[in-house]
Amino acid sequence: MNKVQVYLVVALVLALGVAAFAVQNTAPVSIYFLLWHFKDISLVLVILGSAALGAFSVLMAGMIKQLKQVSKVKELQAENKRLKQELDEKSQVEEKSHDHTEGPETGEDLDHKSEEKEQ
Template sequence: MQLVFLLALVFALLVAVFAVQNAVPVDIRFLGWRFSNVSLVLVILGAAVAGALVVFILGVGREWRRSREIRELRAQNLHLSRQISQVKAASSPEKAGEAQETEGKGS
C-alpha cells in the first residue's frame, strides 16, 4: 500500500512539473463550449484531478461491494456454524446410545 502511495505521489509530482513547464495560453473547445486563453497548466491539472476523482469513485464503489460481500459471507458463516452445532448436538445422544448398546452386547 505504501508503494502505491509513493508511486502516486511521484506521478503527481511529474504531472505538476510538466504542467508548470507548459504554461502557455491555449484555446479549449469541448462539446460546443469554447474557452479562450486558458493556461495549459489549468487544463493539465484539471484533467489530472478529474482522472483522480474517477479512480476514487470507482475505488469507493469496489470497496463498498467488498464490504457488503464480507458482511453477507460472515452472516452465512454464522448460520452454517449454528447448523453444524445443531447437527452435532442432535447426533451426540444417538452415538452415546449406540456406544452403550455395543458395550452391553460385548458382555
C-alpha cells in the same frame, strides 16, 4: 518498504512530474468539449484539472470496489455463522441419538457373550 509506501512514493513522483509539465506549459488555449467552449484558458489549469479528474475517477472506482468487497465479506460472515449454527444443531442431535443407543450391552456384546458360553 511496504506496498503502501511504494504506492505513495510513485504517486508523489507522478504528481511532481505532472506539476512540472503543467508549469512549463502556460500558454493560453481554447477548449471545446461537447457543448462547452472555454476560450483562452491556461494550459496549466487544463493539465492540472485533467489530472485531478483522473485521480478522482480512480478514487471513485476504488471505493466502489471496496464497498462491494465489504458487502461480500459481511454476506459470507453471515453465511458462515448460519452454517456453524446448523453444524452445532446437528452435532447436538447426533450426541443425543448416540446417548440413547448406547446401553450397558449392545447387540454385538450379547453375540460375543453367547459365543463365549458356547465354547
